[in-house]
Amino acid sequence: MQTRPFGRTGRRVSEIGFGAWAIGGSWGAVDESDAVAALNAALDSGVTFIDTADVYGDGRSERLIRQVLKERGGERPFVATKAGRRLPQQTVAGYTDENLHAWIERSLTNLAVETLDLVQLHCPPTDLYYHPEAFDSLDRLKKNGKIRDYGVSVERIEEAIKAIEYPGVVSVQIIFNIFRQRPADLFFDLAKKKELAVIARVPLASGLLTGKFRADSSFADDDHRKFNRHGEAFDVGETFSGVPYDVGLAAVDRVRKLIGGDVAMAQFALRWILMFDAVTVAIPGAKNSAQARANAQAADRPALPQSVMDELKAIYDQDIRPHVHQRW
Ligand SMILES: NC(=O)c1ccc[n+]([C@@H]2O[C@H](COP(=O)([O-])OP(=O)(O)OC[C@H]3O[C@@H](n4cnc5c(N)ncnc54)[C@H](OP(=O)(O)O)[C@@H]3O)[C@@H](O)[C@H]2O)c1
Numbered sequence: 217m218q219t220r221p222f223g224r225t226g227r228r229v230s231e232i233g234f235g236a237w238a239i240g241g242s243w244g245a246v247d248e249s250d251a252v253a254a255l256n257a258a259l260d261s262g263v264t265f266i267d268t269a270d271v272y273g274d275g276r277s278e279r280l281i282r283q284v285l286k287e288r289g290g291e292r293p294f295v296a297t298k299a300g301r302r303l304p305q306q307t308v309a310g311y312t313d314e315n316l317h318a319w320i321e322r323s324l325t326n327l328a329v330e331t332l333d334l335v336q337l338h339c340p341p342t343d344l345y346y347h348p349e350a351f352d353s354l355d356r357l358k359k360n361g362k363i364r365d366y367g368v369s370v371e372r373i374e375e376a377i378k379a380i381e382y383p384g385v386v387s388v389q390i391i392f393n394i395f396r397q398r399p400a401d402l403f404f405d406l407a408k409k410k411e412l413a414v415i416a417r418v419p420l421a422s423g424l425l426t427g428k429f430r431a432d433s434s435f436a437d438d439d440h441r442k443f444n445r446h447g448e449a450f451d452v453g454e455t456f457s458g459v460p461y462d463v464g465l466a467a468v469d470r471v472r473k474l475i476g477g478d479v480a481m482a483q484f485a486l487r488w489i490l491m492f493d494a495v496t497v498a499i500p501g502a503k504n505s506a507q508a509r510a511n512a513q514a515a516d517r518p519a520l521p522q523s524v525m526d527e528l529k530a531i532y533d534q535d536i537r538p539h540v541h542q543r544w
Pocket of ligand 1: 234235236237238243268298338339369389416417418419420421422423424426428482499500501506511
């Protein structure tokens, strides 16, 4: 497993991380033993970066991470969490100093640490980026030793561009995958210039880019791939990256033809992300140890040839771009 510098923080993290949303909730049932095995498999495979949030399973994800890290002992991985989504409704007014402090205290308890490695604002309303008070609060939390660093998790590139004007922002988490290529055009040069850590989320387009789904695949009622397919509960871009399911399946068929040898499509999709040196870490979610292990092993795959990169860009431009490019 290779590591990359986490922006200007002086720390390094594995280039494949572990996305801990699915072991929290909103992805159908994931029992505790599978969740624990998934985390252990990732860590055993050299993963040193975990992404979670206070709302994943209402804290279940953070608490499972605490449990696994306590059982394992030894050197701790970098654990990034998020704050803001405990608000009953997303409003700028909800991001008070008091609320931010309370959310962070809860994550400190859930994770059983004195200082959080990284807190990311969890896709707040766009307007929050025009309110320096929220960033002042984060600076105070940093000064008080509650958080080591802070960053943002954004829906839109334009939000990221605004957010990084605040000098304390060290990282940007954004959707980046074969079906979401716009950050490479518009954000990565800037991110490199500013020495930001870039966390590529939803790297498998919610599993679409594993190639395992069919038109008649079904999902549990409590899986966002059923209940949020049209953005009913949160930004539709978080579900299959906002690509209509049938369009995604057709594009996946085209991607399949490009994969040589015995490579699994999930590893191919993750390796594609690692081709971009502006990316610090890709954070695939995994619900069991086999998925976690396979995802971590993507880091060992050889680089993709330029011809394949060009073909993947063409698939994006022709099939996917009209559905996502202008939206995020
Ligand atoms: N707003 C935010 O900040 C935000 C939003 C979304 C995600 N995130 C973060 O980004 C992380 C990753 O995104 P994501 O979990 O939404 O989507 P993802 O990584 O694109 O897809 C994860 C899902 O794909 C399936 N899968 C994973 N590896 C596989 C493999 N090797 N073979 C077959 N299937 C596999 C699993 O579900 P099934 O087995 O059920 O198909 C898994 O839950 C999250 O865990 C979270 O940490 C943050």
